[in-house]
Amino acid sequence: MASDLETQVENEKPLPQLNSPLDSDLEEFKPKPHPQSSGYSIPFWRKCLILFVVSWMTLAVTFSSTSLLPATPEIANEFSTTSEILDVINAGVLIAMGCSSFIWGPVTNVWGRRVAYNAAIIVLCACSAGTAASINLHMFIAMRLLSGFTGTFFMVAGQTIIADIFEPVVRGTAVGFMMVGSVSGPAIGIIVTYSQWRNIYWLQFGMTALGLVLSLLFVPNLETKKENKPARTISFILSMFNPLRIFGPFIYPNVFLCHFTCGLLSTFQYALLTSARSIFDLRFNLTSPLVSGLFYLSPGIGFFIGSVLGGRLSDRAVRKWIVKRNGVRLPQDRLNSGLATLFLVLPIGILIYSWTLEEGVGGMPVPIIAAFFAAIGLMGSFNGLNTYSAEVMPHIRSEVISGKYVVQYLFSAGSTAAVDPLIGAIGVGWTFTICVFFALLGGVNVWIITRWGVDMQRWVEGKFGIEAKPT
Structure with missing residues (x-):
């Protein structure tokens, strides 16, 4: 099957500027014969190796933040603090992760993606060792925040690399495998119930060291050589740190709705992971970290399956719409695959999970299955x-992806800091019912993009005289 998909090369061109912003003629979106890009022509076995490396690094950078959640009471006890304080620290780390693109994006633009990618791995490796060796709470906070500032860059760079080497009809599957790394932390974090939490960071240190070796060996520099590239003057370097490079794409309604929806979904993800230990310990009188920590296997496995399955379904939607439009592919086509999960699977799962816990019915199995x-x-x-x-x-894909993660992790940080106090004030049921509303609102946003995404983008280009640039 892989060999068949390898032959389906889609022309990767930006959306054009039209005189009529609402013109619905799609003829120009049909792929034109063109030579394969340097990324598409990479052998399939090497693409798989590159995919493994970027997936490995998303696992390394994110699993420490989520895998420590089951051990929050033990960490609070060691540093003589409270779980609420650690929740605020975790929120700060998520904010740092969201802001990491403001640092590493400009570094990429000035010195190149490969240099920036490997430098970020080195920083993460050093901070992981520092966190593992923390002698007090202040050192723990400092090392965690510094490591957070490498955060989403690995995801931004990873998604950009995947877009460079995988054709659109298989790209969703590749992204699904990459994102497995970013959501596997809770399941792996079960090891903290068998040993000290510090072992998480020593493990992260080893993982990042291995990731550095793999990156140096297998991840190529796929950036296009640009003619008349500006000299690396101080003014040029400072201009790269202009935040408008990341926030500029928000002017497009379809981009804004995409990012906003990702933020809404992250609210539930981190509300679930942050509050689960305290909820289950209280409801079922659990005293063993091992027993309560086992809950994280349920969403961890669900994240894994959902990421891979979602990728396959999104690619299937792309191929379906290419056939329906006689060879035309639009970026929003793949979003049709997520409407059922946004309007049905996710809301129903949240409601069953939260209200069975609120009402004390169904024992432990029902909310665990619902969380899955x-x-x-x-x-x-x-x-x-x-x-x-x-x-x-495509011509500014790194900036668009970076903006998504800024919004996503700001919502995650807010959710992490607010969920336990909110549960204390209004209960588990109503707290997660708010997440249901967010999921349904996200579904409406996605439906709007699937119907009018191209028209909204063309309207902005026509309104402000913006000309799409080639990749």
Whole structure:
């Protein structure tokens, strides 16, 4: 099957500027014969190796933040603090992760993606060792925040690399496998119930060291050589740190709705992971970290299945719409695959999970099973949005992806800091019912993009006289 998909090369061109912003003629979106890009022509076995490397690094950078959640009471006890304080620290780390693109994006633009990618791995490796060796809470906070500032860059760079080497009809599957790394932390974090939490960071240190070796060996520099590239003057370097490079694409309604929906979905993800230990310990009188930590296997496995399945379904939607339009592919086509999970699977899973806990019915099995299906629904919805952000404006895809993660992790940080106090104020049921509303609102946003995404983008280009640039 892989060999068949390898032959389906789609022309990767930006959306053109039209005189009529609402013109619905799609003839120009049909692929034109053209030579394969340097990324598409990479042998399939090497593409798989590159995919493994970028997936490995998303696992390394994210699993420490989520895998420590089951051990929050033990960390609080060691540093003589409270779980609420650690929740705020985790929120700060998520904010740092969201802001990491403001640092590493400009570094990429000035010195190149490969240099920036490997430098970020080195920084993460050093901070992981520092966190593992922390002698007090202040050192723990400092090392965690510094490591957070490498955060989403690995995802931005990873999605950009995947978009460079995988054709659109298989790109969603590739993104699904990459995102498995970013959501596997809770399941792996079960090891903290067998040993000290510090082992998570020593493991992260080893993982990042291995990731550096693999990156140096297998990840190529796929950036296009640009003629008349500006000299690396101080003014040029400072201009690269202008945040408008990341926030500029928000002017497009379809891009804004995509990012906003990712933020809404992240609210549920981190509300679930942050609050689960305290909820289950209180409801079922659990005293063993091992028993309560086992809950994280349920959403962890659901995230894994949902990410992979969502990728396959989004690619299937792309191929379906290419046939329906006689060879025309639009970036938003793949979003059709996530409508069912946004409107049905995710909301139903959240409601069953939260209200069975609120009312004390169903014992432990029902909310655990509901969390599993909610996690599948979450990642099944996320995949299309992640891939869409890399396709909607190919000429500035790194900036678009970076903006998505800024919004996503700001919502995650707010959710992490607010969920336990909110549960204390209004209860588990109503707290997660708010997440249901967010999921349904996200579904409406995605439906709007699937129907009018291209028209909205053309309207902005016509309104402001913006000319799409080639990749």
